[in-house]
Amino acid sequence: MSETPHKESEKQREITEASLKQLGNLIYEQIQNREFPWVMMQSRSTDNIIYDSELRQYILGSRTIRRHARNIRHIRPFTQMVWTAWFARELVSMRKTSTLREVYYSARGQRDIEFSGQPESDNIITDLEVALNRPREDFGIFPEERSAIFGDLTIEYTVPGYEGRRMNLTDHPDGVMVGPAVTSSEFVETSADKVLVIEKGAMFNRLIEEKAHERFNSILVHTAGQSPRSTRKIIRRLNQQWGLPIYIFTDGDPWGIHIAMVIISGSANAAHLRDLATPEAKWIGVWGTDIVDYKLPTENLTENDSKRLGELKTDPRYTDEIWQREIDVFMKIGKKAELEAFSRYGLTYIVDEYLPAKLESV
């Protein structure tokens, strides 16, 4: 059992490295054949991002573009992509990881390749994902760590120096940062029968303190706002590997709603990637009806909030009845409430009353 995960991740690493090398070969051969090098990839323009109602996520359509070094507007991003592929291969072969920001800085001083800002380097990394049809985590490129996980889950590390080492995620009472090591680890065993995903750090800490993981027999995940892809992938793995139901708990406003939805159906930005969404996950609050039922302290919806609700209302991911109903309620009452609003009834109210009732109802 302990050998298998390690081998599996090693195999993935080799495949990734081979595909990067293959890209290099392709370009090298093209130049050798007196041809301006080019790479075919799916178009990421908005008109090629389609919602697949069967997969329940956004996917890229069939339109492809050819990034061509003969094109004066393409040659700079093309060069940057080749450099980034080389950089990724270095990371993979040396078993290192890097953050998106570090990639941006690593190109500094590389004349003519230098990115004008992190959005540019992020974009080139996405191009590489599309071209090779692999998520950047495979290349060892991660976002800044900000989300965390806690609960009775034993993982086995695959990162260099920790291979085979195991850890139980209750070992650290602040929760464990979801970084490259956690992301690439294998899930060994758990006693939990559900996962609670929480948008905000304060509520995550409150749940740990109130031993919500024990009381609800759950793994707790903190997304820290819109959840990073690695966190979404972990949520999916927990759901797929052990069939654990996922419950998402966010602020009661359009932004909170959408944090839940991205976990469930994915984002347009990651339309080129699969295996990030968890269609089975459920949003359990804070609902508009909760605001009414629990008489929560509220704030008025801003103009921006209302506009966003209008957008969600027509978004293809929000066609299910529960979403339509809750959006209507928010729009009707014109109010919103944060997770912390339950503190009105005492710090433990949420764990003692609200969550049990909610979990019961779903």
Add this chain to the structure above:
Amino acid sequence: MSPSDFFYRNREIAGFSNPSRAIYAAVRELLENSLDACEAQKALPEIFLRITEVTASESGSSIYIMRISDNGTGLPPEEIPNCFGKVFYGSKYTLKQARGTFGLGGTITILYGQITTHKPVTITSSTGGEIHEYEMMIDIQNNRPMILRHRVMENKKKWRGTVVELQMEGDYSRIKSRLLDYLKETAIVNPYADLTFVDPAGRLYRYERGTEKMPPLPQAVKPHPHGIDVENFRRLVSITKEKGMKAFMMEHFQGVGQKTADNFLKAAGISRRAKPKSLKPEDIVTLVRTARQFSDFKRPDPSCLSPIGEELLETGIRKELNLTESDFLKVVTRKPSTYLGFPFIVEAAVATGSSISKQYKSGTTIIRYANRIPLLFDESSGVVWKVVNKNINWSTYKVYSDTPLVIVVHVCSTKIPYKTVGKEYMADQPEVEKEITNAIRTAARTLRVYISRSQRAARERRRLNIFEKFLPKIAEFSTKLSDKEDPPDIAPLLSAVSTAIPDVEEKIKEVPTIVGDAA
């Protein structure tokens, strides 16, 4: 009042309106005289001009010695005193293009020098034989020369030409830049002339000859009936030897044959056999009026005109504006045209490029000529300014307000349509204005091709730079990425990109209207 007296009293008409303008007017009269003298015998002009300051006087003006020598025809000794010491009535019965603004030669200058300094003028001249030197003054009231000294010298070297040396009051410092403009512009339009100027500070200015070709001399032609006025008609009548009006018309006017003469006289209601000498003044008025409206005359004969020609004008502009091969120059000589019975030809040139932006302020610089004389003053009142700034939409030709541009316009005619007596700028006579507009437009069309091609060439060069920058990086990192030893050869790719560039430059040279090297 004698003609000398008239000009003495009205010297500002001839341009001697103040001490600085007097210097300019004097140089202009004497220099153009010299150029005419050289061209008359088809000698390549070699002209030396020197202005020396003698004494400073009050109010900023000084006394200067002005000396000009040429290698022209020279004057027969017996004619020298009258040529320079007497103002003639005009007595021309034929027409041809002439340089002299007022047809007075240097006499007005000598007159001015005399009245401001009371010093005699020295004239030295030879037609190839002995050299004659006269020191003389003008008797203004009686309009005649007063010879103070006459010396005859041997001419061993067979020198031919004329030297004029006189003193005059003037203000050089305030006219200096205009005078240098004038000399440069004169050098442009007379590229076969070699000009040397030494200024009062002893500085030497050289305007070297750029070609040995000279334009053909204008021929004298009879006046065209459309352009005749009552006074000139009367003079023709007074000198004619013809006995009948039909013969008179055919003899003294161009474009009048048997049939035209009959029809014209019929239209004027004058008998074919009427004696010219017995025409009444009202008959002459009738004839002149009828002539103006009569449409069956042939077009005026342009052989009396002497345009500079595209090749010579190009040579002159290239040498004086220091244009290089990469600068643009297009010269257009239009076909002859007429206005009010006077033939005229418009020539125009447009130049741009980095050499222009080094010499002139950004934007458009206009250089004007009338019968090969540079016009330097009142630019914004003249027809050329109007055409350049009002008639032509420069953005059509990809020219914008900061494009360095020099526009040269030359109008030659037996009668330049000057707007004022000062003869500093041309009126917007409709036919002339139209021809100037067409000439500049024609040149500008080629300019447009040049500008868009050079823009394209610059773009191609920028493109190549980009490929030169990125392809090596692609090669380098694809080599590293694929674990290869040596980077792939990008030279074939770069040469594929760069072939686009010589192509464009080649095409620019192919533009037939850009003459490569006139020298």
